[in-house]
Amino acid sequence: MAMADLIRPARRGLMLVLSSPSGAGKSTLTRTLSQKETNLDLSISVTTRGRRPSEIDGVHYRFIDREAFDQLRDRDDLLESAEVHGNGYGTPRKPVEDALKAGRDVLFDIDYQGTQQILEKAREDVVAIFILPPSMAELRSRLVRRAEDAPEVIARRLANARDEIARWNVYDYVIINDDLGAAYESVRSILAAERLKRSRATGMPAFVEGLLSEQVN
Ligand SMILES: Nc1nc2c(ncn2[C@@H]2O[C@H](COP(=O)(O)OP(=O)(O)O)[C@@H](O)[C@H]2O)c(=O)[nH]1
Numbered sequence: 001m002a003m004a005d006l007i008r009p010a011r012r013g014l015m016l017v018l019s020s021p022s023g024a025g026k027s028t029l030t031r032t033l034s035q036k037e038t039n040l041d042l043s044i045s046v047t048t049r050g051r052r053p054s055e056i057d058g059v060h061y062r063f064i065d066r067e068a069f070d071q072l073r074d075r076d077d078l079l080e081s082a083e084v085h086g087n088g089y090g091t092p093r094k095p096v097e098d099a100l101k102a103g104r105d106v107l108f109d110i111d112y113q114g115t116q117q118i119l120e121k122a123r124e125d126v127v128a129i130f131i132l133p134p135s136m137a138e139l140r141s142r143l144v145r146r147a148e149d150a151p152e153v154i155a156r157r158l159a160n161a162r163d164e165i166a167r168w169n170v171y172d173y174v175i176i177n178d179d180l181g182a183a184y185e186s187v188r189s190i191l192a193a194e195r196l197k198r199s200r201a202t203g204m205p206a207f208v209e210g211l212l213s214e215q216v217n
Pocket residue numbers: 019020021022023027045046049080081082084085089090091109110111112113114115
């Protein structure tokens with residue numbers, strides 16, 4: 001091992017938050033990102049909301065009852081928690097702390113209230129991105145097309161969208177998810193840039209080392 005590797009402090013993982021009003025596309029972007037990116041753990045939240053037909057317990061959320069939720073929160077086992085659209089949601093603390101300590105980055109799909117709580121705790125380590133739909137009409141059609149929620153649930157989520165959009169200034173970046181591929185590339189670029197910024201403190205990034213060690217004639 002090179003001397004530089006021995007004295008270089010390991011980079012603490014960063015916390016990447018993706019939030020959006022319901023239906024703007026954060027779950028789709030989160031899923032793609034966690035499949036394609038290495039060194040990025042997805043934080044699995046607990047929720048008291050009922051499971052949607054397409055969801056798997058332990059993969060998309062851990063579905064728990066109100067009593068279990070209150071117990072986790074009261075024991076301080078949640079890094080952040082909030083009431084959203086009438087249900088409890090929270091981030092289990094332990095998996096996040098373990099990943100960050102090991103230098104892995106963590107991806108969160110949480111709302112603005114949870115984002116604010118995490119920012120208050122660890123501003124320097126957080127990168128918060130807000131995903132917006134191109135229009136309110138398109139937001140509505142995405143919720144209808146997704147066909148996972150009852151009409152009254154969709155109506156409530158659309159009504160709440162206005163309050164959520166008004167919180168845009170909690171975030172470091174805002175992305176309009178019109179073309180999905182373009183939105184994904186924007187998220188990926190932000191992650192790459194923020195990782196590079198942080199690696200300055202801990203030494204040369206691997207791809208720079210790679211370029212410098214390559215011999216060409
Ligand atoms: N604060 C907080 N919000 C969460 C958490 N998990 C999910 N959310 C948010 O709760 C809201 C509702 O999520 P969900 O019921 O899956 O509906 P969706 O927005 O239509 O995908 C979204 O804004 C999520 O980002 C969490 O652990 N903490």
